[in-house]
Amino acid sequence: MRLGRARSVGLIGLEATLVDVEVSVGGGLPRTVLVGLPDAALHEARDRCRAAVASAGFGWPEHLVTINLSPASLPKAGTHFDVAIIAAVLAANGAVPSGLLADSVLLGEVGLDGGVRPVRGVLPAVLAAVREGIGHAIVPAQQVREARLVDGARVHGIASLADLAAVLAGQSIPEAATVQPPVRRERVADLIDVAGQLEARWALEVAAAGAHHVHFLGPPGVGKTLLAERLPGILPDLSTADALEVAAIRSLVGLPDVGELPRRPPYAAPHHSASVASITGGGSQIARPGAISLAHRGVLFLDEAPEFSPRALEALRTPLELGRIELARARALTSYPARFQLVLASNPCPCGQAGTPGGVCTCPPMAVRRYAARLSGPILDRIDIAQRLRPMTRAYLRAAGSAGEPSAAIAGRVVEARRRQVHRLREWGWSTNAEVPGPVLRRKLPPPEGVELLDEAVSRGQLSARGVDKVVRLAWSIADLAGAARPRPSDVRTALAMRRGDDAVEVRGG
Amino acid sequence: MDERRETGQRGESLVAAYLERRGWRVICRNWRCDAGEIDLVCCDPDGAMVVCEVKSRSGVGYGSPLEAITRDKVRRLRQLAATWAREYPETIQALRVDAFGVLWHVDGTASVVHVRGVQP
Incomplete structure (x- = not known):
């Protein structure tokens, strides 16, 4: 009975958990079983991996091969366990050295030709692995750049199972051999x-300033x-x-x-x-x-x-x-x-x-x-x-x-307004006016001048309690754009008009 | 057809000779009934009756010989073993089904893989 072990990551949404892939080889008629709550796509990994290993020139063990994904109670989905399964099988078979496997996570789907294909969720998976103290990430060659966004792990890109064997044997693969798809840049409308x-542009600027x-x-x-x-x-x-x-x-x-x-x-x-x-x-x-x-x-x-x-x-x-x-x-x-x-x-x-x-x-x-x-x-x-x-x-x-006005000029004012917000709100851990919870807004920040305008609107039934907070947040954003230390009555009036969608918004306050 | 049967027969003879060298006693060969055929029944040195299934291949193009022994095949073999044991006149201490994979190489030699006590 020989054992092989490799690690991958199970993703449920963005929540990532390290998954141990254990392989035991030996005894019984040649058969491969996969246990540990795999989903349909993962169950097919068994046949995919066998074919890939064969075409890459390695032998699949002619014994009873039991593949266990642990923790066995965690539901596992996706095709990215293939590479870890193959690494564990090859390690159990003695075809590759297992030294590096203890400190690596392996991600990637294999093709029947033995090639390694990109998978979803490489970034959250590598993030989780680094958090758990894993030092190496072995990912599909096309996703090396994505995995490198995470600091703290050595990333190895593999394009095929031959590359996998080379990495596990401690050889380095020439980076140039792996083709990186070009980064697409979207053109932003100006x-x-x-x-x-003009009014709508101003409303957009205020919205951008406070994330409203x-x-x-x-x-x-x-x-x-x-x-x-x-x-x-x-x-x-x-x-x-x-x-x-x-x-x-x-x-x-x-x-x-x-x-x-x-x-x-x-x-x-x-x-x-x-x-x-x-x-x-x-x-x-x-x-x-x-x-x-x-x-x-x-x-x-x-x-x-x-x-x-x-x-x-x-x-x-x-x-x-x-x-x-x-x-x-x-x-x-x-x-x-x-x-x-x-x-x-x-x-x-x-x-x-x-x-x-x-x-x-x-x-x-x-x-x-x-x-x-x-x-x-x-x-x-x-x-x-x-x-x-x-x-x-x-x-x-x-x-x-x-x-x-071009977007760049407006963006400049927005950045300045955001800077003021971060400075004012960092004590409570917020960065935009829209995020500030009501209690902080009412008790911790200085009240805007001209709040009585709001009392009037509330008593007339034009404004809900949530609405009052919203107007005050808006007033802060307008004041931030104007560079004022706290909202002035004109800011509150403009905010109130913006909130209610009044026809006659006084542009830039009066 | 003949060539295939010959490969099978050669494999069975090889396994029988191999087991006898190790102190096993061949009880019968190619036992047939309505449900099917048993390649070989032996008595191992511990006195257990062993129903042997021998699979021979002359290449691995279609996989290893033992891969041909599927779950259904094992289930059938166990039933056959029980049928054989009922008809056998003497007392049987223990009964087991073993599988043998015989792979014939091009140079005329062969390698044998022996799996004891196969389970469906």
Whole structure:
């Protein structure tokens, strides 16, 4: 009876656990059994590994081969255990030295030709391995860059099982032989392309400064989508910790371009036909991340928001408050981060012209009301800024000039405002106004001047208790953009107008 | 067909000779009944009756010889062994099924793998 042992990582959502792959060879008729709660894809690993080992020129033991994945009670999914299984079998057979295996995690799927193919979740897996004190990571050659995002582990890229044997024997593989796919860079749209709409641009700037949620409301063709798409372009770069979270989620869903730390905030814009599961995350057995987690630390844009299914929209309520989502499925409870900035765009009615100066709405009044009611109160109450957009007149467009302010200039002011927030809030561990919990906002920070304006709005029933906090947060963001030490009455007034979506927002306070 | 049967027969003879050299006693060869055939029954030095299944191959292109002994085949062999034991006139101390894989090499030599007490 000979034993071989190698290590890999089991992933349930982003939660990673080290998995010992134990192989015992000997006794009995030649047969290979795989135990330890494998899922269907993993169960097939047995046949895949046998064929791969044969075509790589190694022999599969002609004995009873028992492969155990321990801890045996943890459900395991995915194809990335192949390389660890093969390493353990070869070590048990004495075909490779087992010295390095004790201090390594192995990840990768094998092809029938003995090649090693990329898998999902390399980044979170290597992160977990380093946390557990593992010194070496053996990953598919195409994912070397992704694994190197983690500090503290020596990363070896393998393109085939021959490379695996070489690495385990202590030989070095020439890096140049492994082809790295090029890193794709997305072109970010610039606000310079948006003519006019000064109010909406200002609302976008405030939203960017404090990470507030925005709702753009207006007739078709006024630039709601243009503006929303340009929000990521004026947001500041992600911190290293945030970027690692973003990269881990991207790696988990198998997005191809995790080659370097994503410094730009992510942007997700699901179509309005999206299902609840695709928005929140879901799926059978073990839930996978959805659009809200892909937009973590970035922007989630729901264009034509009233067209989304009510259930999909309502599902946003808890993640909007908590910044994460817990998904219970048959095999596991998973939790994914989902601290996103929500941008909604909607028309006022089915024909889109209701309440638009110069527009003629052809909808019956009930249709207008029904359309507006598709965005429920609880969702709208969580939105900080409601911004109405009007069609630009030709005179206005001429006056505004052909070119607006470029994104870079606005981004500069936003970075400055964010710096002020980090400085003010670091004592409590927050970095943006939108994140500050109510109690800290009310008791720890200096009260804004002109708070009595809010009391009046509350007593008239125009503002909920949550609404008051939201207005105060907005006022802070406006003050931060202006470089004021604390919000002035004009900031509170502007914030209140922004929150209620009043038609006459006094641009930049009066 | 003949060539294949010959490979099988040669394998069985080889195993019988191999076991006799080690002090086993061959009780019968190619015992048949309605349910199938037993290649070899031997009595090992400890006095146990051993029903032997011999698989011969002349190459590993289709896998090792022992891989041909599937779970169903083992189950059938155990039933055959029981049938044989009922018909055997003398008392049987112990009964077991062993598998032998015979691989014929090109130069006429062969290697034998012996698995004691196969389980389905």
